[in-house]
Amino acid sequence: MKRAxxxxxxxxxxxxxxQLTIIAIFFxxxxxNAVHSSFYLQDPFGFxxxxxxxDNYTRLWTSSExxxxxxxxxxxxxxxxxxxxxxxxxxxxxxxKVIRGARTxxxxxxxxxxxxPPVAGLIGVALFDQNIGAITDLFAALGYDYRLGVSxxxxxxxxxxxxxxxxxxxxxxxxxxxxxxxxxxxxEAARIDNPSGFRRFWEVTFPLLAPTAFFLLIINITYSLFxxxxxxxxxxxxxxxxxxxxxxxxxxIDGFRGNDIGGSAAQSVVLMVLVLILTVFQFRLLExxxxxx
Amino acid sequence: xxxxxxxxxxxxxxxxxxxxxPCSFEIEPGEFVVLVGPSGCGKSTLLRMIAGLEEITTGExxxxxxxxxxxxxxxxxxxxxxxxxxLYPHMTVRKNIAYGLRNRKVPAGEIxxxxxxxxxxxxxxxxxxxxxxxxxxxxxxxxxxxxxxxRDPALFLFDEPLSNLDAKLRNQMRIExxxxxxxxxxxxxxxxxxxxxxxxxxxRIFVLNDGRIEQIGTPSEIYHRPASTFVASFMGxxxxxxxxxxxxxxxxxxxxxxxxxxxxxxxxxxRPVLLGLRPEDMALDGAxxxxxxxxxxxxxxxxxxxxxxxxxxPFTVSVSKDTEVGTGPARLSARPGAVNLxxxxxxxxx
Ligand SMILES: Nc1ncnc2c1ncn2[C@@H]1O[C@H](COP(=O)(O)OP(=O)(O)OP(=O)(O)O)[C@@H](O)[C@H]1O
Ligand SMILES: [Mg+2]
Numbered sequence: 001m002k003r004a005x006x007x008x009x010x011x012x013x014x015x016x017x018x019q020l021t022i023i024a025i026f027f028x029x030x031x032x033n034a035v036h037s038s039f040y041l042q043d044p045f046g047f048x049x050x051x052x053x054x055d056n057y058t059r060l061w062t063s064s065e066x067x068x069x070x071x072x073x074x075x076x077x078x079x080x081x082x083x084x085x086x087x088x089x090x091x092x093x094x095x096x097k098v099i100r101g102a103r104t105x106x107x108x109x110x111x112x113x114x115x116x117p118p119v120a121g122l123i124g125v126a127l128f129d130q131n132i133g134a135i136t137d138l139f140a141a142l143g144y145d146y147r148l149g150v151s152x153x154x155x156x157x158x159x160x161x162x163x164x165x166x167x168x169x170x171x172x173x174x175x176x177x178x179x180x181x182x183x184x185x186x187x188e189a190a191r192i193d194n195p196s197g198f199r200r201f202w203e204v205t206f207p208l209l210a211p212t213a214f215f216l217l218i219i220n221i222t223y224s225l226f227x228x229x230x231x232x233x234x235x236x237x238x239x240x241x242x243x244x245x246x247x248x249x250x251x252x253i254d255g256f257r258g259n260d261i262g263g264s265a266a267q268s269v270v271l272m273v274l275v276l277i278l279t280v281f282q283f284r285l286l287e288x289x290x291x292x293x
Numbered sequence: 294x295x296x297x298x299x300x301x302x303x304x305x306x307x308x309x310x311x312x313x314x315p316c317s318f319e320i321e322p323g324e325f326v327v328l329v330g331p332s333g334c335g336k337s338t339l340l341r342m343i344a345g346l347e348e349i350t351t352g353e354x355x356x357x358x359x360x361x362x363x364x365x366x367x368x369x370x371x372x373x374x375x376x377x378x379x380l381y382p383h384m385t386v387r388k389n390i391a392y393g394l395r396n397r398k399v400p401a402g403e404i405x406x407x408x409x410x411x412x413x414x415x416x417x418x419x420x421x422x423x424x425x426x427x428x429x430x431x432x433x434x435x436x437x438x439x440x441x442x443x444r445d446p447a448l449f450l451f452d453e454p455l456s457n458l459d460a461k462l463r464n465q466m467r468i469e470x471x472x473x474x475x476x477x478x479x480x481x482x483x484x485x486x487x488x489x490x491x492x493x494x495x496x497r498i499f500v501l502n503d504g505r506i507e508q509i510g511t512p513s514e515i516y517h518r519p520a521s522t523f524v525a526s527f528m529g530x531x532x533x534x535x536x537x538x539x540x541x542x543x544x545x546x547x548x549x550x551x552x553x554x555x556x557x558x559x560x561x562x563x564r565p566v567l568l569g570l571r572p573e574d575m576a577l578d579g580a581x582x583x584x585x586x587x588x589x590x591x592x593x594x595x596x597x598x599x600x601x602x603x604x605x606x607p608f609t610v611s612v613s614k615d616t617e618v619g620t621g622p623a624r625l626s627a628r629p630g631a632v633n634l635x636x637x638x639x640x641x642x643x
Contacts, residue, residue, distance in 0.1 A: 185379035193393035195367035207383040
């Protein structure tokens with residue numbers, strides 16, 4: 001068979017140009033800009049900048065405010081990732097028992113996935129609303145004065161709950177399809193080999209689900225760190241000062257509200273490094289150990 | 294005492310389909326029983342009921358002297374080999390084989406010893422630390438066998454364990470499995486749709502058709518005295534010739550196409566019957582009583598198949614490779630005792 005050949009050397013290059021341009025404009029250029037700015041102290045009124053070396057970075061490590069946000073981000077990420085994965089896994093295992101290959105159910109459950117996250121987010125936020133929120137009313141009925149946007153812990157609760165609420169259906173769908181793709185005879189062999197359903201789940205089912213779970217773990221960490229920006233913005237918009245926020249939101253607050261471009265740039269560089277570490281972790285360390293075929 | 298005994302056992306699936314009609318049988322200790330039948334006849338369903346993977350709709354099942362209807366699979370003291378092996382992909386061969394023992398609180402030292410022993414028996418010693426994905430089909434099959442034999446159960450259950458292997462390996466594994474079972478003396482129930490496997494491996498064959506057991510018997514009984522036209526045509530390759538005709542009342546069957554064939558049985562006059570003759574029970578014989586018209590000679594190496602017509606009905610004769618033969622009219626005689634008569638309406642043996 002004759003293979004298609006491009007005699008023109010330039011053609012492959014030209015085919016790549018649009019994509020490369022997009023990457024350059026929307027990724028490399030801003031990234032380089034951030035790295036560059038992180039070494040400068042910018043005049044708040046935009047009248048020039050001054051090279052300050054690592055100052056912006058050392059300022060971060062010594063800022064108790066930054067460390068507080070970092071700690072909150074860590075706790076927030078662990079909670080959101082853990083809860084939304086755990087909840088989704090539990091639901092998926094229950095659903096898998098019921099539907100066992102019944103197509104109609106599966107399609108119905110897919111609809112959850114079709115609800116756009118912003119819509120889900122808005123519903124979630126509405127539930128916590130100070131004036132009309134059902135959850136606020138529930139707390140009131142229990143005798144607790146729930147103050148979204150005023151009390152630090154109350155806002156943190158809303159942030160975690162809404163974030164988990166949005167991410168759980170996505171995880172659920174992935175877990176469910178993961179469970180359904182486990183060959184039935186393997187589970188039957190396990191039923192003969194092991195009388196305990198609980199241990200069967202952790203020793204046979206879950207390891208076979210591990211590639212899905214690991215993929216979701218990375219997705220969820222990324223989600224908790226970065227994609228929750230919109231939720232946090234909706235919840236703390238009026239009053240960021242006394243409220244919890246994540247590192248990503250702080251980049252925005254410091255840069256656009258506080259006009260500290262240098263500090264904000266240093267923070268985004270830190271986040272970039274974090275993403276880099278996550279990516280390396282995903283590809284090198286774990287992915288190899290979790291796939292069986 | 295029987296190792297497995299089943300009384301009025303039946304299975305109706307939740308959708309209302311009855312896959313196994315009420316049946317009763319017993320399997321003796323050490324016996325190798327083969328369930329054979331066409332696709333969809335309920336072999337797997339019956340086997341899975343024995344394993345406890347499928348609920349029993351009616352009837353009673355005992356393994357040894359224990360009623361196991363409501364006992365879960367892990368507590369039935371059975372081991373099962375699945376069609377596509379069903380190995381745990383995330384465990385090494387060693388762990389796959391040991392898994393059933395670990396969950397039964399067998400001491401670690403004994404597990405190691407039994408795994409080593411099973412691996413030696415199955416030539417798996419060099420592969421113990423591999424994952425299933427790093428093994429060939431035949432090796433995976435052996436691991437599945439290993440997982441069953443380390444358990445030393447009361448019953449081995451096999452669901453078409455060889456159907457994913459190529460023909461050569463299948464023959465080899467067939468002999469190995471049978472030899473292993475003889476050595477271990479474990480009662481076995483083996484499901485297949487391959488009649489060669491059934492004939493060569495079984496102590497007793499259960500022929501299933503449409504959720505019913507058509508016949509239970511030794512391979513020789515099944516082959517020589519099939520209980521119905523279904524068994525007669527299912528077992529044997531090429532299948533038994535079935536000629537339709539009527540009884541004459543005086544020791545012969547008048548075939549629909551003309552000639553009368555003498556049978557050593559009394560036949561009720563005018564009763565419609567099917568006359569069953571195995572291709573290999575017929576011989577070319579110049580002085581034979583039956584006229585046969587050979588149309589095609591099929592060369593199979595060890596023997597030849599002669600396809601043609603006998604009183605206008607299709608008929609096949611198998612002769613040894615030394616017999617010189619061409620197409621055209623010939624005469625046949627049937628080996629004594631080779632004649633089977635079946636009721637034309639219901640198909641049962643007369
Ligand atoms: N879960 C089920 N629900 C309803 N009917 C079923 C179910 N499982 C099997 N059947 C039906 O029961 C019959 C027997 O199935 P079974 O799997 O026992 O056949 P089999 O003899 O093992 O066939 P094969 O040789 O193809 O494996 C089939 O007609 C099948 O369609
Ligand atoms: Mg089957």
